[in-house]
Amino acid sequence: MNLPVDHPLSDGRTGDSILIRSYRGERTEKTPVWFMRQAGRSLPEYRDLRVGTKMLDACLDPELSSEITLQPVRRHGVDAGIFFSDIVVPIKLAGVDVDIVPGRGPVLGSPIRTAADVAALRPLLPEALAPVAAGVARTVAQLGSTPLIGFAGAPFTLAAYLVEGGPSKDHLRARTLMHADPQTWSALLGWAADVTGAFLRAQVLAGASAVQLFDSWVGSLSVADYETHVAPFSALAIAHVKDLGVPIVHFGVGTAELLPSMKAIGVDVMGVDDRIPLDDASRRIGTGTPVQGNINPALLAAPWPVLEAHVLDVLRRGEVAASHVLNLGHGVPPETDPGVLTRIVELTHAHAHATA
Amino acid sequence: MNLPVDHPLSDGRTGDSILIRSYRGERTEKTPVWFMRQAGRSLPEYRDLRVGTKMLDACLDPELSSEITLQPVRRHGVDAGIFFSDIVVPIKLAGVDVDIVPGRGPVLGSPIRTAADVAALRPLLPEALAPVAAGVARTVAQLGSTPLIGFAGAPFTLAAYLVEGGPSKDHLRARTLMHADPQTWSALLGWAADVTGAFLRAQVLAGASAVQLFDSWVGSLSVADYETHVAPFSALAIAHVKDLGVPIVHFGVGTAELLPSMKAIGVDVMGVDDRIPLDDASRRIGTGTPVQGNINPALLAAPWPVLEAHVLDVLRRGEVAASHVLNLGHGVPPETDPGVLTRIVELTHAHAHATA
Numbered sequence: 001m002n003l004p005v006d007h008p009l010s011d012g013r014t015g016d017s018i019l020i021r022s023y024r025g026e027r028t029e030k031t032p033v034w035f036m037r038q039a040g041r042s043l044p045e046y047r048d049l050r051v052g053t054k055m056l057d058a059c060l061d062p063e064l065s066s067e068i069t070l071q072p073v074r075r076h077g078v079d080a081g082i083f084f085s086d087i088v089v090p091i092k093l094a095g096v097d098v099d100i101v102p103g104r105g106p107v108l109g110s111p112i113r114t115a116a117d118v119a120a121l122r123p124l125l126p127e128a129l130a131p132v133a134a135g136v137a138r139t140v141a142q143l144g145s146t147p148l149i150g151f152a153g154a155p156f157t158l159a160a161y162l163v164e165g166g167p168s169k170d171h172l173r174a175r176t177l178m179h180a181d182p183q184t185w186s187a188l189l190g191w192a193a194d195v196t197g198a199f200l201r202a203q204v205l206a207g208a209s210a211v212q213l214f215d216s217w218v219g220s221l222s223v224a225d226y227e228t229h230v231a232p233f234s235a236l237a238i239a240h241v242k243d244l245g246v247p248i249v250h251f252g253v254g255t256a257e258l259l260p261s262m263k264a265i266g267v268d269v270m271g272v273d274d275r276i277p278l279d280d281a282s283r284r285i286g287t288g289t290p291v292q293g294n295i296n297p298a299l300l301a302a303p304w305p306v307l308e309a310h311v312l313d314v315l316r317r318g319e320v321a322a323s324h325v326l327n328l329g330h331g332v333p334p335e336t337d338p339g340v341l342t343r344i345v346e347l348t349h350a351h352a353h354a355t356a
Numbered sequence: 357m358n359l360p361v362d363h364p365l366s367d368g369r370t371g372d373s374i375l376i377r378s379y380r381g382e383r384t385e386k387t388p389v390w391f392m393r394q395a396g397r398s399l400p401e402y403r404d405l406r407v408g409t410k411m412l413d414a415c416l417d418p419e420l421s422s423e424i425t426l427q428p429v430r431r432h433g434v435d436a437g438i439f440f441s442d443i444v445v446p447i448k449l450a451g452v453d454v455d456i457v458p459g460r461g462p463v464l465g466s467p468i469r470t471a472a473d474v475a476a477l478r479p480l481l482p483e484a485l486a487p488v489a490a491g492v493a494r495t496v497a498q499l500g501s502t503p504l505i506g507f508a509g510a511p512f513t514l515a516a517y518l519v520e521g522g523p524s525k526d527h528l529r530a531r532t533l534m535h536a537d538p539q540t541w542s543a544l545l546g547w548a549a550d551v552t553g554a555f556l557r558a559q560v561l562a563g564a565s566a567v568q569l570f571d572s573w574v575g576s577l578s579v580a581d582y583e584t585h586v587a588p589f590s591a592l593a594i595a596h597v598k599d600l601g602v603p604i605v606h607f608g609v610g611t612a613e614l615l616p617s618m619k620a621i622g623v624d625v626m627g628v629d630d631r632i633p634l635d636d637a638s639r640r641i642g643t644g645t646p647v648q649g650n651i652n653p654a655l656l657a658a659p660w661p662v663l664e665a666h667v668l669d670v671l672r673r674g675e676v677a678a679s680h681v682l683n684l685g686h687g688v689p690p691e692t693d694p695g696v697l698t699r700i701v702e703l704t705h706a707h708a709h710a711t712a
Contacts, residue, residue, distance in 0.1 A: 174652030174687055179662055181440075219610065222631045222652075254575065257612050257632065269459065275578045298531030306535055333528055 014147035023247035032079035037331030038072035062134035087153025090199035094124040111165030129202040140207030150203030155192035155233040156216035189233035197240025212249040219254020274329025279317035294329035368505035379603035388435035409460025411456040418490035441511025446555035450480040467521030471507030479510035485558040496563030506559030511548035511589040522545025540644035544588035568605040574608020635673035650685035
């Protein structure tokens with residue numbers, strides 16, 4: 001879906017931004033750039049702000065979530081904010097007993113593994129999303145013409161946590177459930193799709209100009225398992241925002257084999273990880289689709305000339321696609337020197353691409 | 357390298373086994389089957405034996421390592437033993453301060469990250485490998501005509517532990533080092549290749565009839581990074597056993613994109629993980645190459661009819677290749693019901709393949 005800039009659904013506030021125009025397939029004067037996990041752990045101002053506040057409390061405090069979202073936009077001059085949250089926020093708001101344990105990740109009071117466990121899950125009520133909507137509205141009011149990207153986890157990645165009861169290396173219990181009890185699996189993923197879809201919708205209605213659906217762990221699946229047991233529910237999640245007309249970005253790690261199937265759920269932009277060259281990825285997806293990515297995060301700690309050459313190579317490979325938003329191929333590592341990120345933004349904005 | 361059975365390097369003791377013949381590209385009357393991590397955590401007799409003994413102590417006790425290696429051969433009737441060890445055993449024997457922490461994995465006293473750290477690494481002396489050779493010899497004496505597969509980690513996967521100082525989710529520091537300081541990286545991987553190559557060689561000289569080189573974490577790399585910074589050192593590792601004429605098997609997880617490059621280091625058999633259909637994998641590798649794999653470990657906990665249909669599907673897809681050794685697409689999960697593994701062996705041996 002490449003809406004023309006004058007389309008009625010195009011947002012007058014951010015519709016002229018290079019990010020939204022690039023997400024709609026237009027080659028812009030500069031290549032837009034932002035970084036997955038730009039808000040958070042790598043910034044000293046974030047670490048200062050988080051002292052004494054638990055992760056999920058920060059996500060649900062409109063003042064804090066907004067300030068944390070704005071920090072990297074101010075510091076780096078990136079072309080988008082991404083709403084500071086966590087993929088378990090909507091399931092927490094739906095009443096699931098989940099907490100984020102520092103150094104470990106999301107941990108559930110009890111895992112969701114049986115038909116009865118799934119039947120006991122409650123829907124996410126619109127009023128529960130009030131702190132999210134308030135955080136987004138507060139952020140958007142300060143962002144001006146810089147777009148905010150809404151954030152949510154995809155149903156499979158949510159289910160990987162729900163079934164395991166916490167982080168896991170290979171999500172084996174979730175991958176067993178999809179084959180051992182496909183009905184329970186479908187019920188669980190249908191619930192997760194509605195919860196995460198409602199979470200996305202609340203962000204757009206409160207002012208987000210685009211959304212990104214993260215299916216972080218989907219790379220652990222074969223194409224067949226993905227298409228049969230996962231893709232229909234990812235499509236269901238994004239159906240919650242389809243009528244709102246904002247660009248929908250989709251991303252996962254280890255997805256070289258899955259890219260065409262992930263695109264096929266009906267997204268507008270494909271995020272690409274760093275294990276596949278961006279031009280190769282674009283050809284697999286179809287070069288008419290805008291791509292986002294894919295700086296190797298391992299190079300953020302390399303000497304600048306090595307990183308600079310890599311960034312320029314990514315920009316060059318991105319020329320193959322209809323349009324390209326520069327990003328990392330995975331989230332910003334916590335120990336990243338934030339100055340390096342700023343320097344990448346400067347390099348990207350100074351870079352004139354071949355087709356400009 | 358498909359040695360004829362009467363080749364002088366063919367081992368009279370196990371050369372007629374269906375495993376070794378399959379590894380050499382011959383279609384045998386039954387499809388051979390064994391399981392990665394068949395020795396160890398899933399077996400109650402293993403857990404009994406390990407009480408009070410630390411992992412690395414068990415690996416270096418010839419009586420224990422031999423008994424643990426034999427347990428699954430007795431119980432399941434698999435077509436091969438794989439020597440019970442750990443990929444850090446040879447670096448421990450080379451004097452690196454490393455221990456295996458239960459529930460966490462290998463942890464180093466101090467990580468190896470600088471040129472000075474690498475320069476301080478010592479070679480693995482042949483006499484240090486005596487407990488390994490004794491364990492192998494003791495095992496082989498009891499295995500009769502059932503072949504023993506020697507076991508080692510590939511240089512990249514070893515380096516992932518050495519540079520990080522322990523297990524890590526994405527091996528980021530190792531992936532940084534290969535770009536930030538390629539000379540130190542090369543020195544480190546060259547050392548790791550010699551150490552792990554010597555470890556493999558000791559196992560073959562003591563009686564192992566084949567070897568498998570595990571590059572468990574290599575799926576975190578792009579093809580370009582793999583070919584430039586990893587493959588030459590994996591080739592160096594297997595050069596240590598090339599003259600011994602035993603079949604060399606190579607395996608990693610998340611390697612759909614890497615299979616042809618991994619084959620190209622000069623191995624005889626490619627192990628395939630469960631994220632790619634075996635026939636698709638075989639076509640990528642070249643159907644003349646024997647393949648090993650690739651039952652989805654997530655299905656081991658599914659109802660038998662679901663698992664049975666999957667095993668038969670894997671056997672059918674394996675027909676595409678010159679020959680096929682049935683295995684999992686990853687190690688046996690600790691919580692696996694061992695009876696299920698026995699049942700897979702029975703099913704496989706009862707199955708008449710199309711080209712027999």
